[in-house]
Amino acid sequence: MAEAGAQVVLAARRLEKLEEVAAEIEKKGGKALPVAMDVTSEDSVSGAFAEVKEALGHPCDIVVNNSGMSREGWYWEMEEKDWNTVIDTNLTGVWRVAKHGTKALMDAGQGGSIINIASITGLGTSQMISAYAASKAAVDHLTRNMAVESARYGIRVNAIAPGYFKTAINDEFLDSEYGEKMRKRVVMRRFGEYKELTGPLLLLASDEGSYMTGATLVVDGGHSLSPL
Template sequence: MKNDIFDVSNRVALVTGASSGFGAHFAKVLADHGAKVIVCARRLDRLTSLVDDITTMGGKAFAVPMDVTDATSVKNAFDEGSKQFGLIDIVSNNAGVADSKMAIATDETSWDFVMDTNLKGMWLVAMEAGRRLIAAKAKGSIVNTASILGLRTAISQSSYATSKAAVVQLSKTLALEWARKHIRVNALCPGYFVTELNEDYFNSEKGRAYIQQSPAQRTGELDELTAPFMMLASEAGSFVNGVALPVDGAHTLGNM
């Protein structure tokens, strides 16, 4: 795109968790700025619809099923995506789950459910991308979607907050190790945005009351994540590496 600071033409992006929420939004944004986009999730029907949307708006996209907790599934998705569009040099790592419970009520099954997707899945995808970029001696950008709960915490979020704090530290560690390989790794830390994961809560009286106590007194709009995300994903942020960027209407400065 002409005169586009976020231009990612001739780049190939892989987006996990693309069946809804942040992943679906980032896939459309990347395509809109010129990238060929590989969209990944377990729900292939959702991905097919997303590919249709991107194609309709003039972009290029390809759907591949992926279970981020399964190393073989991750590798196969990278293989299929690379066959279709070439070397993947942008990764938007979004797959995530939550199981909000008081810490004392969190059992091992619940803990593993959150950690396997939010941390192990993020690690598997990032490592697959990193290995391929290093082997190809190519530069790239990995944006791991963490959360403001990776920077602070809240009641009933022990497993989720721990997983997202680990994603922040993973991002920083990989940034440090891969900087000389010209691979940037950053963590995007959204505040509260209404997605499929949390819409029931934020549509409830309790959820609305909680948001009213936040500094901005509202949830974010997905478009308000677009510029911060594209700064990290594109060459607009070419010297930004290893950061945990909150996009939260100052929520991390107020009460959680």
């Protein structure tokens, strides 16, 4: 986003990590503002958007909802607190951020683009990730409902549903024997690389996607064409 010319706001719980990324962006000539935000806290989310407005003088016109986490296990063995933690982060957190991002844009009388990060696990079935899959299926449908409600205000809401990319959540799993079996079920026979999410992200964020709302772009190497 920074390389494409955007002034980037980085939001997450760990401010020190954000400051490292912000320094990296600015070293390359970009602009970045790190802001502490916990998507499981209404006060934290609303406070972060207020901080952005105060620092920049305007709201974020592009919001990428990318917070996510998982708890693995058979659904009948999962503790309710673990289920609630996943749903609160992956689904309610998306709603909180989109809510305050939308209100900030409406208050400023301007349009914008909200991009929710869904997952192919919300479009098909898998095993031992029932809470994660349910939360991502809900994000996919929530995206369409948000798109219908916010279109009159010039706010587009779309989603990206990635397949398997190595992240801090799944790197050990993807390197495991079961992960190797999964890789072979991907039509392209490999997991995704981060750069392959750039095109879909910039399409939905920019005016190049100005006639798109309520869409979910699947970026999975054809994985969802076969059993997950």
